[in-house]
Structure formats: C-alpha cells, structure tokens
Amino acid sequence: MIECIKNYWEGSVANKIERSIAELYSDDPECADAAVFGRKTNVDRRGFLSGAGLAAMGAAVGGAIPFAQNMPGGLIPAALAQGQPATPAAGPAAKPEPKTVYLSFPGKNDKLVVIGEKPLVAETPEFLLDDDTTPISKFYIRNNGQIPDTAKEPDKWKISIDGEVNKPLELTLGEIKAKFKSQTRRMVLECGGNGRSFFTPPASGNQWTNGGAGCAEWTGVRLGEVLKLAGVKPSGIYTAHYGSDLHLSGDASKPTLSRGVRMPKAMDPDSMIVWAMNGEPLPNIHGGPVRLIYPGWAGSASHKWVTKITVRDKEHDGPGMTGTSYRLTIKPMVPGDKADPKNFKILESMPVRSIITSPAHGTKIAAGTRELKLRGAAWAGDLAVNKVDISVDFGSTWTQTQLSKPKNRFDWQRFTASVKVPADGYYEIWTRATDSRGSMQPHVAPFWNPSGYGGNPMHRVAVLIG
Amino acid sequence: MIMIFRSFVLALVVYGIAITASAQLAFNPRDETPEEFPSGAGRDETFYACTACHGFKLVAQQGMSRQRWDDTLTWMTEKQGMPELESEERKIILDYLESTFSPKAPAGRSAPNPFLKQ
Numbered sequence: 049m050i051e052c053i054k055n056y057w058e059g060s061v062a063n064k065i066e067r068s069i070a071e072l073y074s075d076d077p078e079c080a081d082a083a084v085f086g087r088k089t090n091v092d093r094r095g096f097l098s099g100a101g102l103a104a105m106g107a108a109v110g111g112a113i114p115f116a117q118n119m120p121g122g123l124i125p126a127a128l129a130q131g132q133p134a135t136p137a138a139g140p141a142a143k144p145e146p147k148t149v150y151l152s153f154p155g156k157n158d159k160l161v162v163i164g165e166k167p168l169v170a171e172t173p174e175f176l177l178d179d180d181t182t183p184i185s186k187f188y189i190r191n192n193g194q195i196p197d198t199a200k201e202p203d204k205w206k207i208s209i210d211g212e213v214n215k216p217l218e219l220t221l222g223e224i225k226a227k228f229k230s231q232t233r234r235m236v237l238e239c240g241g242n243g244r245s246f247f248t249p250p251a252s253g254n255q256w257t258n259g260g261a262g263c264a265e266w267t268g269v270r271l272g273e274v275l276k277l278a279g280v281k282p283s284g285i286y287t288a289h290y291g292s293d294l295h296l297s298g299d300a301s302k303p304t305l306s307r308g309v310r311m312p313k314a315m316d317p318d319s320m321i322v323w324a325m326n327g328e329p330l331p332n333i334h335g336g337p338v339r340l341i342y343p344g345w346a347g348s349a350s351h352k353w354v355t356k357i358t359v360r361d362k363e364h365d366g367p368g369m370t371g372t373s374y375r376l377t378i379k380p381m382v383p384g385d386k387a388d389p390k391n392f393k394i395l396e397s398m399p400v401r402s403i404i405t406s407p408a409h410g411t412k413i414a415a416g417t418r419e420l421k422l423r424g425a426a427w428a429g430d431l432a433v434n435k436v437d438i439s440v441d442f443g444s445t446w447t448q449t450q451l452s453k454p455k456n457r458f459d460w461q462r463f464t465a466s467v468k469v470p471a472d473g474y475y476e477i478w479t480r481a482t483d484s485r486g487s488m489q490p491h492v493a494p495f496w497n498p499s500g501y502g503g504n505p506m507h508r509v510a511v512l513i514g
Numbered sequence: 515m516i517m518i519f520r521s522f523v524l525a526l527v528v529y530g531i532a533i534t535a536s537a538q539l540a541f542n543p544r545d546e547t548p549e550e551f552p553s554g555a556g557r558d559e560t561f562y563a564c565t566a567c568h569g570f571k572l573v574a575q576q577g578m579s580r581q582r583w584d585d586t587l588t589w590m591t592e593k594q595g596m597p598e599l600e601s602e603e604r605k606i607i608l609d610y611l612e613s614t615f616s617p618k619a620p621a622g623r624s625a626p627n628p629f630l631k632q
Binding site: 108109110111127152153154162163164165166167168195249250252253254255295296297299302333367371384386409410411412474498510512 | 541543544546565566567568569571572575576577578579581582585586589593594595596617627628629630
C-alpha cells in the first residue's frame, strides 16, 4: 500500500477521527488522488485517470468525466468541494454535522444559507444571484451585533456629524431627505470576508463562499454633500462611523463595530447615506431606516443603523480597524503562521470576482445536450471588469463571455456564454474575470492572511449531463 | 483495504442534510446545545464560555492552531468584553478547541455531492 494512504488510514482509525475528503486533499492532494481515485499525477501536473481510477472518480462525482485528462492532479472535483447546490442530495446522513441550515426570516428567500445565527449572518448561494438587480429577499445578511428593533418613526432618526468639522450637525433623516438632492445607483455591496472559506489553512471568521455580495438599487444622498455642509477642516482626513446596534455582550458602552474610510472615499459622489433599497424603505435587517454605502469597499465600512459620523485627524482606530481585522498583508506571509501586526494594511477596494449564476452548482442536464448556456455576474471593487472567461475542460481552454456594461459605476456586470461539450458526463464550469487594471482571478485564494480577506479564486460549478 | 477506504471516504462525502426551519414572524436565534457539537473533554466548558455572547456555530466553522485559538481568546477578552478565563479553564478550553477545530478539520462549509443519491 502507498505509505501516505496507510498512514492516513491507520491514523484515522487509531484516533477514531472522521475525516473528510477535503481534509484528505488538504493533507496531501496527490496522495488523496491515489487513495480515493487511484489517480496518479503526471509530470505536467495534470492528473492521469484510467481504468478503475477513472471509474471511481466518475462514481464519486456521479457521472463520467469527458475532460478527465485535463483535470489538475490533486484537484478536488467541484462536486465534492464546498459550494451550495440548488437541490441538496437526498439520502441518510452518515454524520449529523455539518449540515446546511437555511434561513428562516420574514421576507427572505429560504435558500439563503445561515453562516451564523448570533450574530445573524447568511449568504446567498451563487445561483440566487441570477437577477440583474438582487431582490431584497435574496440579499445577504451580515450583522456584527444584536439586531435593533425596527425604527417606528424613520424620518425622526438622527445622524450627527462631528469631529474635525467647522459646524457639527445633527440632522434627522427627514431633514436630510429635504435638504439634499437624492440619487439612485445600482451598486454592489460586498462583505469584506467574501470568499474567506477558500483559504487553506482556514482563515478565521465567517466562512463565506461567494455569497456575501449583492447588487441593489440604493437611494439616498451624497455623503460628501452632508460633510461639506458641516465643513470638513483641512485636518479631517478620516471618517469614523457609529450605529445603534448593541454589542453581542450587551455592553452598551462598547461599539459593535466602528470603521471608517479615507476622506477621498467619503467625498466620492457614489458614497451615500441611503434610506431606500430597490425602491422600498431600507429594511431594518439591512440597516434601515438609514445606512451608509461605500460601494466597492469592504461592506463593514457601509455602516448600518448609522447614528454618527466623526471626522478624525488620523486613521480611525475603532473596532474593526486594528490588528488583522479588515486588513491584508503588505508582504506575503506564510499561511497559518503568526502574524506580524506591522505587516498589515487596511482592506479598501474589494478584489475582482465572477460567479456563475446559471446553471446552478449541481444541475442535472438532459442527456444528449451538447451546448451549455451560461449566465453570471462579475465585479471588481473600485474598478470595472474588462473580461470574463469560462472553461468547461478544467482550464485547458477558455471562452470569452459576452460581458455587459455597468449601468453606472460600481454596478456589477452580467455575462452570458454558450459553450459546446463533446459528450454526456460530468463537467465543471470555471469562471475567471479580469479587472480594468489587468488583475485576473487566481486558481486559489491568494495571499493568505489570518482573517481571510481577498479570497477571490475562480468560481467552479459542477453539472452533470445525462 | 483500498476499496474499504474508498467506501469510507465516499460515505463521508455524502453526509449532510438540509434543515428548513419553520416560518416565523421575527428572527430568534435557535437555541444551540453542546450536544450538537463534537464531543470531547472540555466541550461543555467551551460551549458555555463562547455562547455567553455568540453562537457556537461561529466557533465550530473555524480550523485553527492552538496558537491562533489562544490569540483569539486574548482578543475576545481584550476587545470583546469576554470575562478573563482562569488558567486552568483556559487550558481546558484550548485543549478542546485545538483537538476539535484544528486547521486540518475545517468542519463548517463542506457540501454534499449534488449528484450522489443513496
């Protein structure tokens, strides 16, 4: 027996540990290939499947693999990797955990996946992001603290502006609506930790796949106009945001989260104080009656239930601004190693990302189908998306998709493609977007950092024809 | 042996069931119990220390080394208002976290194979 398999097997038995296929692959991918599928890695690093091995992998994914010769050695088939299928497989559970818990929340789609209940965090599986504008019912939920009660009189909600300003202000939402010109923009809001679950070793925090993002129509006023009314002093270089949600510990003196942005971002004409989402009053669960939106940047800057914006004369240091929170490494670090706090910079613009929204991961397609029609979405933080390519042969060949223009800055870009397949069987559709500065999504989550930001590997969707 | 091993791995791949909670008018976090999580010495102590503030699902989806768990407990006490743990209790909790939620055992988000039905 191959030594690595023997060790693995005996270790599992001796320690009575149930170990997953993902774990086996993360231990030693090539050994895992040999153990599970009898697959040996070729010199060109693509896996070699033949005879029993090919049949075993076909059995594991549920169908023959026409492009098996292209599959990279050590790659976990998407069907076995994480990702939320539209229809979960039936059958008895061999083990009670982990199980997918779907969201049950008034007004929300019941296919949203709960990442945590306290605080409530739920993501949108990629196939639910198939609308041009993400409906409120499908929009992801991210909380850091307790969910406040719904405001009874939204227009009396008060927001104060203080700190490095000539004239501190306290305005009600009603006054803000009356005083400033409103605008509506369709813009992506994305959690800073989106894609965190793709890191190896695991990064700490909510284990988002790609579902911590959505693109809604936001209505409000330019934050910059409100700041100008207060008169930002030359010393005012950074914002600090505060909201009304209570810290999970119940300690009212402790801000749940308080992040901020550099003044140029606050003054960006698309940075807004918003009170409506898709034409409806901003729902409480999304920070209503009023929140901030800094499109393209980590979602935590877009403070929910906002009550105060303090202009500061230095980088803000509230909860969520320090340590490794919402920060990327300056110099790459060894994955899993102890972090050097001096080697971190604030995460601002989110990285380029693309998702396939149709077909859903786990779709069965009629036998004899030889052409796959695909839809998806791509976005790139502050930047635009230049192109999106898709592959159905494990990345050997790529097809450029038809990419739409954004409706306005920070809108996502929808794409479509049609691609031919040679036979029935198991396919993975891979997608990679390239942003307007030429950065392309990598194969794996890049530049490991302890809290897992910037995880934007290519999205993979498994489908079975026949 | 290899075939047995394959069956064992495949059996692990297909576990996982969907739970759809019943509709409700407002959101109340589901009450978790320690028994839902992997057994081991220190499980209950860890469960109650963490769930004073947040759900245990947040803990159970992590996979970290003892050092990173230790740093997390320090961060929780220094920044998030967690009561200081006595050294013996901290050791019990760290032992459980290290053995149960290690970097090799990311429990949280693996999904069932959509194409395999029993």
